Amino acid sequence: MLQVNVLRQQTAWVKERLAVKNFKQPELVDEIIALDDERKKLQAAFDTIQSKINTASKEIGRLMGQGKKEEAEAAKAEVATNKTAVGELTEKMNSTEKTLQEKLLQLPNLPSATVPPGKSAEDNVVVRTGGSDVTLYEGAVPHWDLIEKYNIVDFETGSKVTGRGFPFYKGKGAKLQRSLIQYFLDYNTAAGYTEFIPPFMVNEASAYGTGQLPDKEGQMYHITADGFYLIPTSEVPVTNIYRDTIVKETELPVMMTAYSPCFRREAGSFGKDVRGLNRLHQFEKVEIVQITHPDKSYEAHTAMVEHIERLIQSLELPYRILHLCGGDMSFTSALTYDFEIFSAAQQRWLEVSSVSNFESYQTNRLKCRFKDASGKTQLTHSLNGSSLALPRILAGILENNQTATGIKIPFVLQPYFGAAELS
Template identity: 65%
Template sequence: MLPIHLFRQNKELIVDGLKKKNFKELELVDTIISVDEKRRHLQSESDNLAASINSASKNIGQLMAKGNKEEAEALKAEVSNHRDKTKLLAAQLADIETELHDLLVRIPNMPHSSVPFGKTPEENEVVRQGGSTPDLSAQKLPHWDLTAKYKLIDFELGTKITGSGFPVYIDQGARLQRALISFFLNYNIDGGYKEYYPPYMVNEASAYGTGQLPDKEGQMYHATADNFYLIPTAEVPLTNIFRDEIISEQELPVKMTAYTPCFRREAGSYGKDVRGLNRLHQFDKVEIVQIVHPDKSYETLEEMAAHVEHLLQLLGLQYRVLRLCGGDMSFTSALTYDFEVYSAAQERWLEVSSVSNFEVYQTNRMKIRFKDGGNKAQLAHSLNGSSLALPRIMACLLENNQAPEGIHIPEVLRPYFGKAIIN
């Protein structure tokens, strides 16, 4: 949620940013400013009444001490009248603050100045690329055929147990999944991230804090009995660790990592793009999150992007890094880098990570602050990224490393997997 002072001080900047994000309800900006003016007027009126009550209360005591009872009683009646007005104003303020809040949460984050204009994924900017396309035989197989051939994943069994999009990993498939999780976590820990093992369900306040509510409720699984939400990413519980907290400046940056399963309804997804591991309702992911000083957040974003990029290099995968255009960015992000790996069997790029800077959009909702050198509390910036999401990484590892004799395991994974080849 954007701080209200930005609307008062930078209306044109807000409007330009919303246009870049392809946001249609531009009239909300004027509505927010108008409602905020009413709120400030009511607050000023309430403050003036409170000051009058305090002043009159002091005078009442002095008049009583001097024996001026009649004047004191008149002031008491005035104070009583002011207090009645104060109660009415408090109710009006509560209503208008709710109205203002409900308007503010409908406004997405402002894009950074470097975000390109555009509405579709085809308009994203390729920042850099690495790796090379593997030379596979004409008999190359997509991962859904490879997992069947080597008995690594049973998609039909998952459908039987739960439904489509819930695969069952078996034997060497389960071992490879576990190897990837351990490798990713250790890599992040070596990079200075502290490991957490958070809950897989969160309450409504946590889902609201990171921006899943009210924007993405249709994509989340909702446990209605206790009003909990299954997490779509470890970003949600990790960032909420510091909700309503004031961090000392010396503690920054806070660096966290966690492995969790992730749950997404993916409503409306269909077709070839969802086959096999390409799009699931339950999948595993290792996440990195940082809470940093505002002056350091874009430097941190580049560091996190380099961290993820090196991980793809270690796995020997062909990749590219995209700076998302305004229309393809998430509701909450100010700047996002997407990482895609090339699937040589499917002959297409697959997204495996997003690394984003949210600036104060999440921390303003969660009231995550730090004390600066002047002992003044101010909002921190939050960032997160996938390091990495497993399904498409596994898909590309299987496809790009297939050979007549089996599927070769990248060298960095062999100590975790326990062997060099799946056959």
């Protein structure tokens, strides 16, 4: 959530940055400033009348002590009138504050100065590419044929038990999935990230804290009986560890990693671009999250991008890194780099990670702060990245490493999988 003082002090700049994100309601900024003006007026009136009540209340005691009953009764009447006025002001203040907060929640985060303009994915900028080109053998097929051939993922039973987009991984497919998760966690913890196993459901306050609500209600599974939400990523519970917390400056940066299943309602229609493992309602992912000093968040973002790049390189997959344009960024992000791997069998790029800096947008909602050297309380910055999302990584490994006799396992995974080939 943006801070009102930023909107007030840098109004023109805020509107310019919102335009980069293709935000269509710049007038909201002026409405919020006007509501904040009204809130301040109401607060000033409230303070003035409350001061009169306090003064008159003391005067009543003095008058009663002096036997001036008639004057004391007049003072009581004045206090009663002022208390009625205070009650009315309180209602107006609460209503104004509620409207102000609702409108603030409608504003997306401001894109950083480096974010390129653009309306859609076609306008994203390729930062760099890596990995070797893949030459497939003549009989190569897409991963949905490979998983059937090697009997490692069962979509049909998943559909029967739950619904479309909820696959069963089985046999060597389950083992390869588990191997990837363990390798990703080991890789992250070796780099200094503390591992967590978080709850896989969160309450409404947590969903608001990281910005899933009110922007993404339709994308999450809602457990209406208890008011919980199934998590779309472990970023949500892990970042919320620091909701309503003042962190010691010496503890920054906080570096966390977590594995979780992820639940997304918006998996979409099933066609050639979302077939097989390309898009699911439930999938597995390992996440990295950082809570940083505001002066260090862009340095941390660069380090996270490099960390994930080395991870993909270790899997021997061709990849590219995209700097997302304003129109393709998430509601909460100030800067996002996406990683995509190339599927030789599908002849298309598959997104496997997003690395984002949210600056203080999430931490303002979360009230995650620290005290600086002068004792002043400041908001931290938050960042997160996929390290990595499993389904498309698995699809890429299956497709790009297929041979006539089996599927070669990347060297770094062989100790986890226990073999050099899946056959």
